[in-house]
Amino acid sequence: MNVRVKALGPLAEKISDNGDAVVLPDTSTLGDLLGMLGIAPSDVMLAFVDGALAVPSTPLRPGCRVYLSPFICGG
Amino acid sequence: MPFGYNGKILVVNLSEGTWTTDEHDETWYRTYWGGGALASWYMHKLIPPGCDPLGPENVLVFATSVLCGAPLSGFSRLTAAAKSPLSGGFGESEAGGYLGPELKHAGFDAVVFTGVSPKPVYLYINKGAVELRDAGKFWGMENAPLHDALKEELGEAKIRVASIGPAGENLVRYACIVNEFIHVNGRCGMGAVMGSKKVKALVCLGDENSVAFADPEAVKELNKWHRKAISEHMPNVNLGKNGTPMHVMTLQNNGMLPTRNWKEGVFEGAEAIGLPGYEKILKGRHTCYKCSVACKRVVNNTSDERYGGPEFETLGAFGSMCGVGVLDDVSKAHERSNALGLDTVSAGGVVAFAMELAEEGIIDTSDVKGFGDGPGMIALLEKIARREGIGDILAEGSALAAKKIGRGAEKFVCAVKGQEPGYHDPRGKTGVGMGFALSPTGADHIEAPHEVAFQGDAVNLVKPIGVLTPPKPLETDIDKVRFFVEGQKTWAMNNTLSICNYVVRPIFAMTYDKLVDTVRAITGWQTSLYELMLAAERSIVLARMFNVREGLGRDDDRLFERMHKPMPSGPLQGRFIDEQAFRTSLDLYYEMMNWDENGVPRRGKLHSLNLGWLAA
Numbered sequence: 001m002n003v004r005v006k007a008l009g010p011l012a013e014k015i016s017d018n019g020d021a022v023v024l025p026d027t028s029t030l031g032d033l034l035g036m037l038g039i040a041p042s043d044v045m046l047a048f049v050d051g052a053l054a055v056p057s058t059p060l061r062p063g064c065r066v067y068l069s070p071f072i073c074g075g
Numbered sequence: 076m077p078f079g080y081n082g083k084i085l086v087v088n089l090s091e092g093t094w095t096t097d098e099h100d101e102t103w104y105r106t107y108w109g110g111g112a113l114a115s116w117y118m119h120k121l122i123p124p125g126c127d128p129l130g131p132e133n134v135l136v137f138a139t140s141v142l143c144g145a146p147l148s149g150f151s152r153l154t155a156a157a158k159s160p161l162s163g164g165f166g167e168s169e170a171g172g173y174l175g176p177e178l179k180h181a182g183f184d185a186v187v188f189t190g191v192s193p194k195p196v197y198l199y200i201n202k203g204a205v206e207l208r209d210a211g212k213f214w215g216m217e218n219a220p221l222h223d224a225l226k227e228e229l230g231e232a233k234i235r236v237a238s239i240g241p242a243g244e245n246l247v248r249y250a251c252i253v254n255e256f257i258h259v260n261g262r263c264g265m266g267a268v269m270g271s272k273k274v275k276a277l278v279c280l281g282d283e284n285s286v287a288f289a290d291p292e293a294v295k296e297l298n299k300w301h302r303k304a305i306s307e308h309m310p311n312v313n314l315g316k317n318g319t320p321m322h323v324m325t326l327q328n329n330g331m332l333p334t335r336n337w338k339e340g341v342f343e344g345a346e347a348i349g350l351p352g353y354e355k356i357l358k359g360r361h362t363c364y365k366c367s368v369a370c371k372r373v374v375n376n377t378s379d380e381r382y383g384g385p386e387f388e389t390l391g392a393f394g395s396m397c398g399v400g401v402l403d404d405v406s407k408a409h410e411r412s413n414a415l416g417l418d419t420v421s422a423g424g425v426v427a428f429a430m431e432l433a434e435e436g437i438i439d440t441s442d443v444k445g446f447g448d449g450p451g452m453i454a455l456l457e458k459i460a461r462r463e464g465i466g467d468i469l470a471e472g473s474a475l476a477a478k479k480i481g482r483g484a485e486k487f488v489c490a491v492k493g494q495e496p497g498y499h500d501p502r503g504k505t506g507v508g509m510g511f512a513l514s515p516t517g518a519d520h521i522e523a524p525h526e527v528a529f530q531g532d533a534v535n536l537v538k539p540i541g542v543l544t545p546p547k548p549l550e551t552d553i554d555k556v557r558f559f560v561e562g563q564k565t566w567a568m569n570n571t572l573s574i575c576n577y578v579v580r581p582i583f584a585m586t587y588d589k590l591v592d593t594v595r596a597i598t599g600w601q602t603s604l605y606e607l608m609l610a611a612e613r614s615i616v617l618a619r620m621f622n623v624r625e626g627l628g629r630d631d632d633r634l635f636e637r638m639h640k641p642m643p644s645g646p647l648q649g650r651f652i653d654e655q656a657f658r659t660s661l662d663l664y665y666e667m668m669n670w671d672e673n674g675v676p677r678r679g680k681l682h683s684l685n686l687g688w689l690a691a
Contacts, residue, residue: 048532067532
């Protein structure tokens with residue numbers, strides 16, 4: 001299936017065409033996508049699938065939109 | 076019968092060695108809730124305007140809240156509040172750990188210290204029984220030995236202790252209060268106020284079942300839900316796994332890791348002090364009362380591992396800010412600060428300031444060498460805590476020290492309202508600059524969530540508080556101000572309710588809906604997010620009004636000069652915050668808050684928040 005992936009900041013460098021489609025096997029999860037992109041879950045602060053907050057086990061569906069935000073806060 | 080709180084506040088008159096118990100009705104608790112708001116009420120009522128923060132007329136408040144001590148992750152914050160010896164205005168600092176819940180379980184929602192004890196004392200609250208005990212033999216002790224000695228003297232292994240070290244006794248204006256070695260009311264010099272009152276420690280022993288909840292089964296279910304959410308929610312999972320040290324490299328990679336007294340935003344030693352280096356010293360994890368996040372670190376390169384490992388702000392303070400890329404030196408500086416009772420954020424800022432003065436030839440380099448001198452940094456901390464030599468001047472904080480030093484030293488002060496900021500360069504996230512400028516306590520990096528997190532779809536996290544447009548990190552525009560107004564309230568809400576920012580939205584696991592459910596289950600009050608946000612705004616206005624009466628105003632809401640100069644290198648090279656545009660954004664903030672052009676909350680705003688008693 002195709003999913004669209006957009007990432008912010010340093011994570012964007014891990015994606016060749018930020019915002020474009022990525023091809024994945026059907027039944028893939030967000031964790032599978034991160035693995036394919038070579039992104040460690042610990043480098044991602046927030047992930048959204050179609051605008052909803054997601055976790056690595058969140059299933060992806062054909063055509064969905066994935067948004068990745070890096071850890072960038074502090075405190 | 077109240078649910079969630081005791082309905083009792085202990086007021087200790089140190090001058091007389093006596094105490095009374097204040098009892099307020101439900102409406103009072105539902106107005107002031109806890110934390111800084113509750114403390115503000117006492118500060119307004121009991122502290123005479125214009126008093127010396129280190130004199131007998133100041134008041135020191137330890138406050139919990141109607142929620143503190145409930146058995147959920149992060150519902151454990153303890154507020155210490157007083158007139159700040161750094162700013163001369165509102166002082167407030169939060170700590171996690173165990174003391175807050177223990178105080179609550181010992182029978183009181185807050186402790187208010189007034190006057191000055193004629194001799195060193197500590198307050199012992201044992202399941203409702205109150206005792207002021209002699210601390211003469213403990214005066215001069217560092218925090219860990221004191222903790223051990225108190226356990227021995229009282230014969231109780233389960234006591235919880237919040238104490239000051241030599242820095243607080245010596246009235247270092249950024250002395251902190253340490254509970255259980257690693258949890259610290261760090262900011263605003265609350266340890267100095269405690270020292271001025273000759274109070275060495277607050278010791279509590281409570282009964283966990285002493286506070287009733289309106290719906291105990293619902294509290295249990297919400298805790299179960301929260302723990303599961305924490306175990307899956309990526310920000311919490313990563314925070315538990317890596318702790319706050321992970322922020323070193325994220326700030327470094329974005330060019331906003333304050334380096335060498337804010338001169339730069341990229342540090343060549345970042346990997347050594349950040350996660351890559353930290354993984355080599357990591358020995359274990361530690362946590363706060365009932366919290367499953369466990370963001371605290373235990374490390375193998377300190378003398379007494381009970382002091383824990385440095386967190387991000389400390390890594391920035393003693394690492395990049397001082398140009399020290401040796402993690403052993405940074406860990407040692409952290410350990411000594413917790414032992415001596417120094418706020419690491421201010422201490423690092425002050426040492427970096429001194430290092431720059433040394434490099435500029437303004438102070439004698441036999442006292443302090445320039446950037447990168449790790450052993451010199453540690454030695455300087457000892458001198459500051461004991462007010463020896465140059466340490467006596469630096470103990471005043473960078474702003475006051477610069478006035479004493481003269482010779483152009485003021486040019487190198489990086490502080491707002493007398494307080495050194497946490498380590499996030501606002502040139503890469505201007506909302507943090509708004510927090511530095513507008514925080515009632517002086518520069519504060521946790522005044523509002525950092526806007527960089529809410530880009531793209533992540534804006535969905537702040538939609539429940541009315542922010543619908545992602546605030547652009549580098550802009551000082553209307554969207555940014557709107558975000559800051561609501562963001563400030565959401566974190567003020569946490570401070571008012573004694574909840575850790577790391578367990579609740581907008582970023583962390585507990586949703587706003589679940590938070591409201593939790594408040595209902597604990598208190599039985601049919602509340603709403605709207606009411607909680609109003610309580611948060613009330614706390615902001617209470618603090619602002621305290622500053623107004625102390626003479627702080629619009630001119631004090633500003634950034635330090637370096638933020639208006641171009642970043643010399645790194646990803647943010649050339650970036651600076653335009654001074655006029657920034658001023659305009661602060662003025663717009665006043666308007667959005669219904670404050671007047673001088674930054675004073677308008678009469679109508681005071682009345683709308685049930686603060687008519689503050690209206691002139």
